[in-house]
Amino acid sequence: xxxxDNLRRGSRRSSPPPPPRKAxxxxxxxxxxxxxxxxxxxxxxxxxxxxxxxAVTARSLxxxxxxxxSQVGQTIVVRAADGTEIVTLGPSYGHWIPSSxxxxxxxxxxxxxxxxxxxxxxxxxxxxxxxxxxxxxxDREGARATSTITQQLARNIFLNNSRSFTRKVREGVxxxxxxSKFSKDQILELYLNKVYFGGGAYGIDSASxxxxxxxATRLSLEEAAIIAGLVKAPSRFSPTADARAAVRxxxxxxxxMQANGKISPGDARSADLSAVRLAPEExxxxxxxxxxxxxxxxxxxxxxxxxxxxxxxxxxLGMQRAATAAISANVPSNTQGALVSLDRDGxxxxxxxxxxxxxxxxxxxTQAVRQPGSAWKLFVYLAALEAGYTPGDRVVDExxxxxxxxxxxxxxxxxxxxxxxxxxxxxKNTVAAQLGNEVGFGTVAxxxxxxxxxxxxxxxxxxxxxxxxVRVIDMVRAFASVSARGAAIEPYGIKKVxxxxxxxxxxxxxxxxxxxxxxxxxxxxxxxxxxxxxxxTGRAAQIGRPVxxxxxxxSSNKDGWFLGFSSGITTGxxxxxxxxxxxxxxxxxxxxxxxxxxxxxxxTARRPVEQFDTELKLPEWQLxxxxxxxxxxxDDYLYVDEQGNLIDPGQPQELxxxxxxxxxxxxxxxxxxxxxxxxPPQAAGDDFLDQATGRGAPPPDPRPRPVPPGQRPPLVVxxxxxx
Numbered sequence: 001x002x003x004x005d006n007l008r009r010g011s012r013r014s015s016p017p018p019p020p021r022k023a024x025x026x027x028x029x030x031x032x033x034x035x036x037x038x039x040x041x042x043x044x045x046x047x048x049x050x051x052x053x054x055a056v057t058a059r060s061l062x063x064x065x066x067x068x069x070s071q072v073g074q075t076i077v078v079r080a081a082d083g084t085e086i087v088t089l090g091p092s093y094g095h096w097i098p099s100s101x102x103x104x105x106x107x108x109x110x111x112x113x114x115x116x117x118x119x120x121x122x123x124x125x126x127x128x129x130x131x132x133x134x135x136x137x138x139d140r141e142g143a144r145a146t147s148t149i150t151q152q153l154a155r156n157i158f159l160n161n162s163r164s165f166t167r168k169v170r171e172g173v174x175x176x177x178x179x180s181k182f183s184k185d186q187i188l189e190l191y192l193n194k195v196y197f198g199g200g201a202y203g204i205d206s207a208s209x210x211x212x213x214x215x216a217t218r219l220s221l222e223e224a225a226i227i228a229g230l231v232k233a234p235s236r237f238s239p240t241a242d243a244r245a246a247v248r249x250x251x252x253x254x255x256x257m258q259a260n261g262k263i264s265p266g267d268a269r270s271a272d273l274s275a276v277r278l279a280p281e282e283x284x285x286x287x288x289x290x291x292x293x294x295x296x297x298x299x300x301x302x303x304x305x306x307x308x309x310x311x312x313x314x315x316x317l318g319m320q321r322a323a324t325a326a327i328s329a330n331v332p333s334n335t336q337g338a339l340v341s342l343d344r345d346g347x348x349x350x351x352x353x354x355x356x357x358x359x360x361x362x363x364x365x366t367q368a369v370r371q372p373g374s375a376w377k378l379f380v381y382l383a384a385l386e387a388g389y390t391p392g393d394r395v396v397d398e399x400x401x402x403x404x405x406x407x408x409x410x411x412x413x414x415x416x417x418x419x420x421x422x423x424x425x426x427x428k429n430t431v432a433a434q435l436g437n438e439v440g441f442g443t444v445a446x447x448x449x450x451x452x453x454x455x456x457x458x459x460x461x462x463x464x465x466x467x468x469x470v471r472v473i474d475m476v477r478a479f480a481s482v483s484a485r486g487a488a489i490e491p492y493g494i495k496k497v498x499x500x501x502x503x504x505x506x507x508x509x510x511x512x513x514x515x516x517x518x519x520x521x522x523x524x525x526x527x528x529x530x531x532x533x534x535x536x537t538g539r540a541a542q543i544g545r546p547v548x549x550x551x552x553x554x555s556s557n558k559d560g561w562f563l564g565f566s567s568g569i570t571t572g573x574x575x576x577x578x579x580x581x582x583x584x585x586x587x588x589x590x591x592x593x594x595x596x597x598x599x600x601x602x603x604t605a606r607r608p609v610e611q612f613d614t615e616l617k618l619p620e621w622q623l624x625x626x627x628x629x630x631x632x633x634x635d636d637y638l639y640v641d642e643q644g645n646l647i648d649p650g651q652p653q654e655l656x657x658x659x660x661x662x663x664x665x666x667x668x669x670x671x672x673x674x675x676x677x678x679x680p681p682q683a684a685g686d687d688f689l690d691q692a693t694g695r696g697a698p699p700p701d702p703r704p705r706p707v708p709p710g711q712r713p714p715l716v717v718x719x720x721x722x723x
Contacts, residue, residue, distance in 0.1 A: 061181055067190055068096060070157060075308040076298075078291055080317045081347075081495070086287050089295070090308075094205030097216050099189040105221045106204060107188060108262035109228035113253045115149040116260050119184060123150040123175035150175040152231075153191045197227060198234025211239055213279035221267065222276050225250040225257070239278050247273045286324045289353030290315055293366050294493035301506050302497060309505065312496045314347035322602035323350035327573070330595040331355060335583050337575045337595065338364040340476045341603060344568035345510060346489045349603065362578075369455055369469035370576060373588065374427045374537075375552030375561045376466030378478060378525065379448040381424055384435040385524040386447075386517055390616060391421040391531075395435075397428045402461045407433045410553075424528040425536030427551065429465055436464035450516050451478035452488070466552060475563055476572035482529070483548075483565040485613065486522035487513030520616050527614035529564065538562060540593035543601050545609045551588030558582055562592040564600075567607040571596055 062070070075090040111118045117125050125148050147155070154174035178187060197207035207227050208216040219227070229249035230237050239246035250273050258268045294313055298305075323339045331337040341350040353363035362368070381389075397415040399406065407429040414430065415422075423431035436444050441459040448457055448468075453475075457468045473491060480489040490513075497506040529548035532538045537551040541562055549564020558580050563572040573592040577583060 061177055064182060064186060064190075067157065068193070074306050076295065077308075077310045077500070078295070079310060079312050080315045081313065082317070083312070084317055086313070086315065086317075087291060089291070090200065091202045092200050092206045092210070093193075093202050094207075094209055095215065096193055096203075097189075097205050099185045101217050102189070102192055102204070103217065103219045103224065105263075106192065106216065106219050106224040106227070108257055108260075109221075109224040109253050110192060110231075111149070111188075112256040112260045112262055113228050114152070114231060116256070118149050118188070121148060123177075123179035124148060124172050147171070148175060149191050150178050150187055152195065153187060154178060156194055156196070157190075195231055196234060197230045198238045199240070209279075211279055212277070220276075221254075221263070222250065222271050222273050225253040225271070226273070226276065229253045239276075243278070286352045286354075286357055287315070287317075287320060288357045288361065289363050289365065290320070290348065290351040290493065292353075292361065292363060293351065294348075297494060298497070301494065305505065308500050310498050310500060311494055312498070314343070314349065314493050314495055315351075316349045319350040319599075319603050320352075323352050323599050326595040326598040327352050328355060329598065330591045331575055332583055332586060332591060335575055335577055335586070336364055337573065338368070338472050339571065339573050339595070339599065340365045340473050340491075341569060341571040341599070342476055342480045342489065342491055344480075344484060344570075346477075346480065346491050347495075348491055348493045349569065350571075350599070351493075364574065364578075365472045367471070368574075368578075369471055370559050370574060370580075371468070371554045372466040372470050372475055372561055373552035373554040373559060374429075374432075374466060375475060375550050375563055375588065376448075376468070376470075377424065377427065377432050377464065378482070378529075378550055378563075379444050379451065379453075380432050380436050380439075380464045381420070381528055382451075382482075382517060382521060382525055383439045383443045383447045384420070385521045387439045387443075389420055389435070389524075391419065391424075391524055391527045393420050394418070395420055395423055395431050397423060397430050400430050400434055402433055402437050405433075405461045407462070407465065421528055421531050425531040425534075427532075427537050432464045433461060437461065448478070451481050453478065466554065472572050472574045475561070476570055479549075479563045479565055479572065480570035481513070481516055482522055482525055483568070483570050484513060485519055486515055486517040488516055489513055489570075523614050523616055526612050527616075530612055530614065533564065537589045538564065538593055540589055541596050541600075543597050543604065545604065546612055547600070548612060549593075549596070551593060553587045553589075556582040557584065557586040560586040560590065560592045561588045562596045564596060566600055567604040567610050569600065569603050569607070571600060571603070573599075 061067075075088065075092075077088050078086045080086050115121075115125070117127065121127075151171050151174075154171050158174055182190075193203040193205070195204075196202055197204075197210075199210055201207040201210045203216075204219070204227060205216040207230070208214060208219055208223070211226070212219075212223055226239055226246055226249075229246065229252065232249070235241065237246050237249040254263070254268045254271055257263045258265055290313070295311065298309075298311070302309075319341060323341060327337040327339055336354050337352065338354065339350065339352040340348065343349055351365050353365045353367075354360050394417055396417050397409070399414060409429050410427065415426075415428070418428075418431075420431075422428075441461060441463055444464060445457040445459050453468075453470055455469050455471060455474070457463065460467070477489055477491055480491075481487060490511075492508060494506070495508050496504060498504050526548050529550055530546060532551070533541050533547045533549050538547075538549045541547055541549050541564055543566065545566055547564055547566045549562060552561030552563070553559070559574065559576040560583070561572070561574050563570075565571070573595045575583070575586060575592050575595075
């Protein structure tokens with residue numbers, strides 16, 4: 001027994017102690033472990049999500065043929081009135097060049113400068129992305145954009161150019177989908193035929209033809225380097241815009257090709273970029289002023305259209321050339337000129353917005369606002385004619401002061417009593433001031449608004465001399481409305497719009513213009529305008545057929561105008577400096593009038609000669625010279641005779657003691673020879689009736705006459721009208 005106890009005690013002493021418990025990990029290690037686990041989990045989920053997104057996107061991508069035929073932007077073919085193509089705007093794609101026909105130097109140049117790991121990445125370049133992030137952190141700059149060729153292709157075809165994070169994610173997913181669906185050669189072929197190279201050129205063939213005048217299949221090493229260098233900044237590195245910048249960028253491309261082993265150092269040294277012959281730049285003539293004005297109207301006419309279209313305009317190319325030549329030949333040196341010409345329905349036949357579109361595309365015909373000078377008197381005299389004046393009425397050219405303002409005539413002299421026609425022909429400022437003051441300066445402003453002036457108008461007395469700024473096209477519109485006998489004219493430049501297959505999308509509908517002034521007012525102002533050209537300040541605008549027009553010159557010869565019409569064509573010419581400085585010798589009757597005449601001789605050559613309608617068919621209130629004009633016809637009134645009896649001149653009268661004359665009794669007309677058959681004597685004598693009815697009396701003065709003391713005015717009672 002003792003042995004057993006000893007054995008038990010010994011066995012108890014020899015058993016190993018229990019293992020110690022591990023101490024819990026410290027805090028940071030715990031969070032690191034959790035971060036790794038959770039990060040791996042999220043990465044796995046992200047990878048699954050990305051894989052699903054790429055798979056779904058790849059399945060929804062169009063086929064290769066569909067991607068080849070897709071286009072970016074809208075092509076607009078602009079045609080003149082006769083169908084001649086004026087210009088093609090929007091993207092130009094050239095011919096599609098298959099991968100097998102694209103020069104290897106073009107492929108190597110593009111891959112070297114844009115995506116040197118193109119052949120190895122999966123659509124997104126992790127190394128390039130990591131390097132971009134590192135450089136951004138090192139240089140303490142914002143995140144730098146880095147896109148592979150595949151990403152650029154995805155953006156060009158499917159996305160816009162916004163720089164949001166969401167767009168970059170979508171771009172990456174699309175790039176991965178493209179890589180999973182198409183081969184590298186197919187992606188590169190799509191890219192080279194669709195990437196933008198500036199100047200509207202999409203694809204290497206369009207760029208090659210634009211810059212070098214030959215197809216892309218013949219590109220040399222130097223030309224390929226220039227084209228590849230354009231992708232980063234097409235406008236900055238364009239060889240036609242900045243040849244030196246293009247050469248510097250091409251040298252960067254050649255260095256990248258050498259670094260990637262695509263060309264040898266000897267090839268890089270022997271490349272002669274200065275020997276590259278550039279295509280002559282397409283001339284941008286004055287037609288572009290017209291297209292810049294007309295084409296934005298498509299946003300209103302066809303707001304939702306994005307398909308390629310043909311726009312048929314109203315422009316007459318022959319007249320446009322004549323207008324350009326007329327401005328160039330007559331505009332003073334260091335001075336700009338503008339011209340707008342409208343047909344009788346408002347169609348723009350020619351438009352010149354400046355002397356050189358390449359140097360300045362600012363359209364002075366539609367955008368610039370300048371003072372019209374005496375050309376503004378059109379509205380002053382329109383208001384005066386509508387108020388009752390006629391071209392033959394007498395006015396006085398004399399010194400006047402209106403609200404402290406004293407206008408002066410151009411020559412500083414005064415002609416005394418003259419007629420309205422002469423005052424307008426010789427552009428008498430004092431007469432215009434008096435007429436404006438009489439009819440009201442607000443009335444003149446309202447007349448200008450009525451005729452299409454859209455700019456602000458002041459109503460100070462000096463406004464009659466054209467101190468409010470106007471646009472050339474608005475002034476031409478006003479004169480065109482006068483030519484249309486007072487009907488409103490709306491300028492337009494687009495006749496119709498069709499698809500490239502000829503399907504009609506829009507057709508201009510002619511509309512009858514609303515009458516702005518009565519016909520006699522339009523005839524009267526045409527009379528004045530014709531006289532101004534025949535004998536007045538616009539004599540230089542004569543072209544051998546009837547012309548009606550008006551000159552305009554502002555103070556210190558800053559602006560010169562001539563506006564007029566003949567044979568249904570209305571044209572306005574403006575000349576002056578953009579900085580509004582004085583131009584020595586510039587007057588409306590000199591260079592602008594000569595330019596008008598030079599253009600209109602050509603514009604009207606094939607049109608019949610038209611005489612102006614200047615016959616004044618005045619309204620009754622201006623034709624009637626006696627009291628009938630103010631009180632009505634005699635038959636509308638009852639008169640009181642000396643005995644207090646009511647007399648109706650329109651009814652037969654009865655003599656005292658005689659039977660009344662029946663109402664249906666016919667009154668005999670006077671017999672030939674002026675003899676009157678015998679009959680009942682008159683109820684009133686001839687003298688009284690002449691006095692009562694106004695027959696044989698001189699035209700009365702409509703002003704109230706004073707009644708002599710002790711004498712009562714005659715009583716006049718209006719007769720009731722039949723109901």
